[in-house]
Amino acid sequence: MILVTGATGTVGRPLVEALRASGAGVRAVTRDRAAAALPTGVEVVEGDPSVPGGIASALEGVTALFLHPRAVGDAAEELLALARERGVRRVVALSASNIDDDPAEQPSRLRGDRNREAEQAAVHSGLDWVSLRAGSFAANTLTAWGAQIRAGDVVRGPYADFAEPPLHERDLAEVAARALLTDQLVGRRLEPTGPESLTHAEQVAVIGRVLGRPLRYQEVPPEAATRGMVRAGLPEPFVTALMARYARGLGRPTPPTDDVAEVLGRPARRYAQWVADHAAAFRG
Incomplete structure (x- = not known):
């Protein structure tokens, strides 16, 4: 079972679709179950990932977790500690290509993204981890x-x-699915771009x-x-x-990278x- 935070957003929705297409079991966390409109077969859990205690039960039986930095906010470390206690083995953290810039020079932080915190929490979680330092979204x-x-x-x-x-969100989602489902990318910081x-x-x-x-x-x-x-x-x-x-x-x-092509075996869209x-x- 794969647990996806930020499951109804720009990246989360195509990620859920990619995971279902691969045959994986998916548990999607959303703040509004009625508005989720996710594919048939997805287990939808209503809750707030930034309050990990409220979704602790959703971690039972989960093998890998997708960590969305805006969905979890400042609670990434707490959520991953709960995940490890409950037997989760892998975390794939969404991050950003400008993660190493001065925080004051990262516009997305002012919209709630905590990219650096999500990656650091993943790296130090004790779980197998992958960080996706995504480029700018198309x-x-x-x-x-x-x-x-x-x-x-x-x-x-x-x-x-x-x-x-500009990066197609479906390319990012397919890379994330590969990171969640295989051992191919464990311990890597990837930089997917268009x-x-x-x-x-x-x-x-x-x-x-x-x-x-x-x-x-x-x-x-x-x-x-x-x-x-x-x-x-x-x-x-x-x-x-x-x-x-x-x-x-x-x-x-900003130069493009070949990370999407390397992981997926085809050029980025x-x-x-x-x-x-x-x-x-x-x-x-």
């Missing part, structure tokens, strides 16, 4: 630009030339080609972008940290494939 582009694309053909944003290799580094402007152009629309990226000053994102409801500290990340990376494209898989969301 899904972030839908969050950032989806509303503008549904409204028109111009995407306004900062730093048109900032470049990174297969190509693309600028913001290039990503918007890819979206346009897939949708058959003349989309273009119009760069705006960081200050104006910050004001717009804050007005849209994003916390100002998060936006400030994000802009600083873009500024630091300008002119230094290209960004155009991710857009095609989510075209309906861009169309609205």
Whole structure:
């Protein structure tokens, strides 16, 4: 039995699907059982992974656990101690490629991610462990630009030339499934990314080609972008940290890794494939 925290999120949902496709038993922890809508055959447990005592019984009979840093928050060490007591043998921790940066320079920390804590808890848990230091998710582009694309053909944003290799969440989920189900990756820190580094402007152009629309990226000053994102409801500290990340990376494209291809025996999915898989969301 595999226990998945963060089971209904961007990574957790395709991970549950990948595990079920492999024939594994899956126990999914969610804060809202009624809204989970997970595949048939998945055992759904309602609970809060950031309060480990409340889900201790869900660890019975579990052999491996997927540790989601936002779902467990500051409770990773406590949860893994409970897991070890109950006979869990392996933990696969979701982390991030910028884990070694100054915490103040990690925007996702301001959204609740505890990537460093999750990896450290896994490494020191006494369990077999794997850490997935994921690159930037392709899904972030839908969050950032989806509303503008549904409204028109111009995407306004900062730093048109900032470049990174967007990662398809299904590639990350399939790597995580391999780490949970086999001994192939035990004791490794992997850095899954997409297969190509693309600028913001290039990503918007890819979206346009897939949708058959003349989309273009119009760069705006960081200050104006910050004001717009804050007005849209994003916390100002998060936006400030994000802009600083873009500024630091300008002119230094993040190179892709081969980790997805190494683990899965095939190339990572290209960004155009991710857009095609989510075209309906861009169309609205």
